[in-house]
Amino acid sequence: MTILKTRICDIFGIEYPILQGAMAWVSFAPLVAAVSNAGGLGIIGGTIFMPEQMRAEIRKVRELTDKPFGVNIISLHPMIKEILAVLIEEKIMVSTYGTGNPKKIIDVLKPGGVMSFPVVPTIAAAARAESDGADGVIVSGMEGGGHVGSMSTMALLPQARDSVKLPLIAAGGIADGRGMAAAFALGAEGIQMGTRFIVVKESPAHAHIKRKIIENRAEDTLVTGNITGLPVRCLKNCMSEEFARLESTGKSKMEMALFGSGKMQLAFVQGDAENGSIMAGQICGLIKDEPSCAELISRMAREFEAAAKELKRIAEV
Numbered sequence: 455m456t457i458l459k460t461r462i463c464d465i466f467g468i469e470y471p472i473l474q475g476a477m478a479w480v481s482f483a484p485l486v487a488a489v490s491n492a493g494g495l496g497i498i499g500g501t502i503f504m505p506e507q508m509r510a511e512i513r514k515v516r517e518l519t520d521k522p523f524g525v526n527i528i529s530l531h532p533m534i535k536e537i538l539a540v541l542i543e544e545k546i547m548v549s550t551y552g553t554g555n556p557k558k559i560i561d562v563l564k565p566g567g568v569m570s571f572p573v574v575p576t577i578a579a580a581a582r583a584e585s586d587g588a589d590g591v592i593v594s595g596m597e598g599g600g601h602v603g604s605m606s607t608m609a610l611l612p613q614a615r616d617s618v619k620l621p622l623i624a625a626g627g628i629a630d631g632r633g634m635a636a637a638f639a640l641g642a643e644g645i646q647m648g649t650r651f652i653v654v655k656e657s658p659a660h661a662h663i664k665r666k667i668i669e670n671r672a673e674d675t676l677v678t679g680n681i682t683g684l685p686v687r688c689l690k691n692c693m694s695e696e697f698a699r700l701e702s703t704g705k706s707k708m709e710m711a712l713f714g715s716g717k718m719q720l721a722f723v724q725g726d727a728e729n730g731s732i733m734a735g736q737i738c739g740l741i742k743d744e745p746s747c748a749e750l751i752s753r754m755a756r757e758f759e760a761a762a763k764e765l766k767r768i769a770e771v
C-alpha cells in the first residue's frame with residue numbers, strides 16, 4: 455500500500471493528505487464520514503445550516519466515524535456568532551471558510567481550540583491569512599467548482615508557497631493522483647477536491663447530477679455570478695445559461711440573487727439537472743466512474759506513486 459506522509463497528515467491526524475472540499479447540499483454526514491473513514495479528511499458543507507442544525511450534523515458524523523473531520527462555515531451567516539460557538543462547544547478540530555474577513559473568525563476560533571484553514575483565491579489573501587494567525591491555507595484556483603477567483607491553481611500555488619510558511623493545501627482542478635503529484639511539485643502539502651467527491655458511492659448527490667457530471671466535458675462549465683460579487687463555476691445547463699443571459703442584460707444584484715436562490719438544492723437534492731445549479735469544476739471531464747471513497751483514495755495514492763516514479767525517471771536521465 456502506498457503511504458503519503460506530509461505535514462498535513464500530522465496536523466489533522468489523517469492517513470492521506472486528501473481533503474473532501476466542503477460542498478453545500480452535498481457534503482452531509484454520510485459523505486464526510488466516508489472520506490474520513492477512508493483515511494482522508496471529510497468536511498461538512500455547513501454554510502446552509504442554522505446553529506442547531508449544524509450541531510445535529512456534527513453529531514451525525516460522529517455516529518458514523520471516530521476519525522477526524524472538519525466543518526465549513528460562511529462568515530456572512532446571519533448567526534455567525536452562534537455558529538462559531540457550536541464549533542467550539544462541539545470541539546471541532548478545524549474549520550474552513552471562503553468569504554469574509556478571516557481575522558474575525560480566527561480571533562474567536564483560535565482561543566476556542568478550533569484550527570482555521572481559510573480558502574483563498576489570491577496570493578495576497580494567503581499572506582493575509584498568515585498574518586491574521588490562520589493555521590494553514592487552502593489555495594483555490596479558478597478551474598474549481600463553486601465560488602472562484604481569477605487565478606489558476608498552476609499559477610497560484612508556487613507563488614503562494616513562496617509567500618507563506620503556513621501549511622498549504624491546493625484546491626481546484628484535481629481529481630486523480632497525477633493532479634496531486636503536480637500540486638505537491640508546486641509546493642502543496644495536501645489537496646482538496648470537490649467535483650471528484652460529488653461522484654462517489656457515498657455522495658448523496660442525486661443520480662441525475664452524478665450522471666450529468668460523468669457525461670460532461672471540461673469545456674462544459676461556465677462562470678456566472680460576476681454581478682453578485684461571488685462568481686461561481688458550474689456546469690452549462692438551462693439554469694446557468696439563463697443566469698448568464700440575464701446578467702448580460704443588466705439585471706440587478708438582487709434580481710440575480712433571487713433567480714439563483716434555491717437552485718443548488720433543486721439540482722443536488724431534487725435531481726433537476728437542467729433547472730438546478732450544478733456547481734462543478736473543469737476537471738469534470740476526467741470523472742468517468744463512481745468509486746467508493748476508499749477505492750478512490752487508494753487509487754489516487756497508486757497514481758501518485760506512478761507519477762512520482764515517472765518524474766524521478768525523467769530527472770535521472
Ligand SMILES: Cc1cc2nc3c(=O)[nH]c(=O)nc-3n(C[C@H](O)[C@H](O)[C@H](O)COP(=O)(O)O)c2cc1C
Pocket residue numbers: 474475476477478480499500501526550551552573594597598599600601625626627628646647648649650732733734735736737
Ligand atoms: C457542488 C459544490 C459546492 C461547493 N460548496 C462549497 C461551500 O459550501 N463552501 C466552500 O468553501 N466551498 C465550496 N465548494 C468548493 C469546494 O470545497 C472545493 O474547494 C472545490 O470544489 C475544489 O475544486 P474542484 O471542484 O476542481 O475539485 C463547492 C464546490 C462544489 C463543486
